[in-house]
Amino acid sequence: MDCGKPGDYRYGEHTADVVVIAYGCSLEEAFRNAAIALGDLTYYSARVEPKEAREVHIEYEDLEGLLFKWLDELLYLFDGEKFAFSRHIDISIYGHYKLKAVVFGEQYDMEKHGFTGLIVKAMTFHMMEIKKEKYWTVQYVVDI
Numbered sequence: 001m002d003c004g005k006p007g008d009y010r011y012g013e014h015t016a017d018v019v020v021i022a023y024g025c026s027l028e029e030a031f032r033n034a035a036i037a038l039g040d041l042t043y044y045s046a047r048v049e050p051k052e053a054r055e056v057h058i059e060y061e062d063l064e065g066l067l068f069k070w071l072d073e074l075l076y077l078f079d080g081e082k083f084a085f086s087r088h089i090d091i092s093i094y095g096h097y098k099l100k101a102v103v104f105g106e107q108y109d110m111e112k113h114g115f116t117g118l119i120v121k122a123m124t125f126h127m128m129e130i131k132k133e134k135y136w137t138v139q140y141v142v143d144i
Contacts, residue, residue: 002025003025003134003135004134004135005023005024005025005134005135006023007023008022008023008024008033008036008037009021009022009023009033009034009036009037011037011041012139017124017126017141017142017143017144018041018118018120018141018142018144019127019139019140019141020034020037020038020041020139020140020141020142021137021138021139022034022036022037022137022138022139023135023136023137023138024135024136024138025135025136026136027063027093027130027132027136028091028092028093029136030130030135030136030137030138031067031070031091031093031099031138032089032091034067034070034071034138034140035070035071035074035085035089035103036087036089038071038074038075038120038142039074039078039084039085040116041116041118041120041142041144042078042115042116042118042119042120043084043108043110043113043114043115043116044113044114044116045084045085045086045087045113046087047112047113047114048084048085048086048087048105048106048113049086049105049106050086050088050104050105050106051104051105051106052083052104052105052106052107053102053103053104054077054081054083054085054102054103054105055100055101055102055103056070056073056074056099056100056101056102056103057098057099057100058070058073058098058099059095059096059097059098059099060097061097062097063097063130064125064128064129064130065097066093066097066098066099067128067130067138067140068123068125068128068140069099070099070101071123071140071142072123074103075120075122075123077103077105078108082107082108083103083105083106083107083108084105084106084107084108084109084113085103085104085105086104086105086106088104088105089101089102089103089104090102090104118144119144120142120143120144121142121143121144122142122143123140123142123143124140124141124142124143126141127139127140127141128140128141
């Protein structure tokens with residue numbers, strides 16, 4: 001689908017953190033690209049095979065909180081379970097700020113998936129923004 005978005009995601013500069021700006025023709029695509037950008041900060045998601053699946057169900061009272069919880073859950077999967085998520089993510093956002101996703105990936109292997117040299121420590125609400133123009137833009141900052 002061509003909606004004029006400038007790409008899937010890009011990184012911005014910030015003093016001690018990383019700003020991520022992700023795009024999508026739909027809100028779901030923007031959230032998926034935000035997730036891929038998060039993974040690509042630490043490893044190369046294109047190298048991850050979709051061998052296993054993890055279901056994610058979350059809800060929040062607003063979209064910014066939903067984005068925060070979504071990415072925080074993905075951080076937990078990587079940090080807590082050493083689950084490297086791939087670019088294959090089925091995601092649905094529905095109702096009043098509910099998200100259901102199936103995240104595909106495999107156990108993290110540094111030899112296979114690489115290491116970029118960055119470790120994401122935590123999500124923040126700092127500079128978080130979600131907006132819709134011709135396409136969706138989501139922006140967030142991670143503590144590295």
